[in-house]
Amino acid sequence: MFWVLFLLMACAAALVSCGRLCLAAVRAADSERLAGDAHRGHELSLYETAFLSGGPGRVADVTLVSLARGRRLLLAHTGWATVVDPEGRDAMERSVLGAIGPDGQSRIAPLRATAAAGEAVRTLAERLVAAGLAVPDASRSTIAGAVRQVQAAVVAVLALGALATLMPGQDTAPGTPVAAWFALPLLLTLSCLAIARIEIHPYTRWASPTGQRLLAALPKGTGSLLAVAVRGVRAVDDPQVRAALGGGRGTTAE
Template sequence: MLWVLFLLVAWGAAAVSCVRLCLAAARLAPPPGTSPRETREGRRAADGPELTLYETAFLTGGPHRVADLALVTMHLRRRLLLAHTGWATVVDPDGRDEVERTVIRAIGPQGQSPIPPVRSAAAAADAVRALAERLVAAGLALPVGAGTDIVAAVRAVRGAALLVAAMGTAALLTPGREEGPGGSGVPVLVWFGLPLVLTLGCLAIARMEVHPYSSWASPAGQRLLNVRPASAGDPEGDVLVAVAVRGVGAVADPALRAALGRRGGAARIFP
């Protein structure tokens, strides 16, 4: 009856991981009584028919992507100089929005600063926090930690499925398994098949409901990202769209890419 111990381990792993995935997925649901159409129409009525570049940057890469977008925007429009050595120099001290003004304040009164602390300060600024809160309230962004939870939960269910398969294989190789119900190995496979079906079913449902798994955008936000314009219509705008969607790796200028590629210690965002 040693196979029964393997079965208990398999059922325990499957049950715990599937419950964890269900709880994580529940955090992605819109507020009660709000249909996806109402959420999208309400958000458009308040903020316009399409996502802004800042909103796109947040949904694809989070607060640090917003900070990178602001830095690249200011550099391309000659309000900031980003040197390949990793320093930022203020050219025009008048920011065009609150995120840009946060960048200028983070650089300091001397007008020069290393880029990593500027990026961290901008990512943690109230302006970015307010942007995140608006997107969460509209159902387009995930609450803090929800995206990480869903990714970790999906990995846990995958691991549980592999553990169930391993436990089933071990049970089949264990002497005395014929003592199980039915007196043959067939019932053993059936008993292990149930938790395997449970885990695989949860993975299939999660893929249909919340895939692609994102750390920032909700399923509604992902759908809205999929319909955004692929081009801004001019070279500078195309660069900014690329940075918002893919990050600084999309920058063609090697000097600018080198400047932004110098990462400092990660700041704690939105405690």
């Protein structure tokens, strides 16, 4: 009957991990509800759309593309950015131009990372979180961690079940194999993951469900800055700019 100890361990892992995921989901929902009606009548700006669609990196991309289209910043396909006009028209542009430094030239990859982590983007994120349109960092990381814990619990249940089944001399009730008992915690964890995929998945993105509804209402288009904000670098219609942003990060366009 030593397999009962393994069963108790499997049940404990399943209950604790699923309970943590449920609690994280409830807190995320409460956070959006407490934001109240601040989002009502709100029209997303270009930078807000970029953040909700792709996070800080997307905001930096949109700013770089905007500066390049205005001929105030040259983006080379080799992955370098060169300042033409050092005067930024808003906080985001000033952040990007300031990140390039006094030399007026910088690699695009570190420039993008610095701009994404800048004060202007943090202020934008805080405003969107306060309006209930963006997911707070704490909620996003908590839910992601809880999902990983449930996934680990699935592996633990399978491992414990296999170990209990393979151990010799493990008697159980007539007609009930040991493995059948481990199906209960396994079913619990898999069901929890399935529900999370349907109900909680939206909270793991940058935009909250409310923010996603505003994004869905935006007009569709190609080649515009709005398209870049929504779809990423792959929506840039200038091949050189697209190559500069994609190659500068060492990846293909988003």
